[in-house]
Amino acid sequence: MTMRIDSVDFFYLSMPTVTLEADGSQDALLVRVTADGHVGWGECEASPLASIAAFVAPRSHGACQPVSASVIGERLDSPDDILRIAALVQHNSMDLLQAAHTFSGIEIALWDLLGRVREEPVWRLLGYDRAHAKTPYASVLFGDTPQETLDKGREQVRRGFRGVKFGWGAFGAGSPADDADQLHAAREAVGEDGLLFVDAGQVWGSDTDAALARLASLEAVRATWIEEPFEASEYDAHARLAASARTVRVAGGEASHNEAMARNLVDYGKVGFLQIDTGRIGGIGPAHRAARYADAREVTFVNHTFTSHLALSASLQPYAGLEHHAICEYPAEPKQLALDITTHHLALDESGTVTAPERPGLGVDVDADALMQYERVIDIVVDGRSVFDSPRIGAIASAERRIAS
Ligand SMILES: [Mg+2]
Structure with a gap:
């Protein structure tokens, strides 16, 4: 038929x-x-x-x-x-x-x-025989003050998240000392053992020196990654920052609106984490190919999503079957609209993980x-x-x- x-x-x-x-x-x-x-x-x-x-x-x-x-x-x-x-x-x-x-x-x-x-x-249509559980991190915006960042992070830890990503807000736009205060508040919020991620929201444009000025404090608080330090296509800047970092990895990819941009970030930007939004790159197919490309080059694929649980399910499909790509962005403080889009939500299970639904299609209504x-x-x-x-x-x-x- x-x-x-x-x-x-x-x-x-x-x-x-x-x-x-x-x-x-x-x-x-x-x-x-x-x-x-x-x-x-x-x-x-x-x-x-x-x-x-x-x-x-x-x-x-x-x-x-x-x-x-x-x-x-x-x-x-x-x-x-x-x-x-x-x-x-x-x-x-x-x-x-x-x-x-x-x-x-x-x-x-x-x-x-x-x-x-x-x-x-x-x-399963993508060829995976099972969906592996992912460890979600809560994705929140930096507070206006370190105290506010501390409070926001603690709230997510209380909700059961093992990792928290702080992003945007005033981060990166003031002095490196201001950013260090914010970063220390963020580490305090997630605790010694929590995973800490930082999202600069392209704040430094192509200014590698501005990013390098924050590298010591990012490594001091043991951030797993520094995300989108630069504009999406500034591959040289990404690569220079990556080459100077000892422990923190560079992450990016959400701005990719085609597969080539994602591959370029891997090949020329030297990112350690490739974050793809299925709602921007052209859908699930190109995100799936980007995930396999990253996997073959020892780059970790991560979904990017900040909105509804329909978008969250779509973003999980491309790497659902890749066991060793186990981190998942989880929209932790979306507007009510985003929550209202689906009749139910992809809740964390008792071990604090989330898995792509077993139901047909995206598995959400x-x-x-x-x-x-x-x-x-x-x-x-x-x-x-x-x-x-x-x-x-x-x-x-x-x-x-x-x-x-
Ligand atoms: Mg981001």
């Missing part, structure tokens, strides 16, 4: 107020794909409106077509079809920079749909009812004709109730 992709719907959701904090869970772009009556869900980690526009924009020329041109009506019978559609998008939208972000959510939904049809978890309050209504009009008119999540909720009753 041949399935064809019938529809791709985007749902733009957001908190009532979106602030300037570096918290990507304040809004969301959910994607619902249907093929022959089957449904799959995905999520883009991207600007929702810009990503919707990349799906519906009028073509600019043959290599700058909207993403829809490569997706609607395509055959979907196997993982090979997902790969084929991804190649179409790459070729037909090569000059449309938002295309990778837009397609990421669609690609994830295609895997979810295929998994549901075959009654297999996505990780979207809670359409809970999401009505977050809807943003978008109408994109070109030459007086609507090219995008928001589908209503409430209509999905009532349709699913009809099916259930």
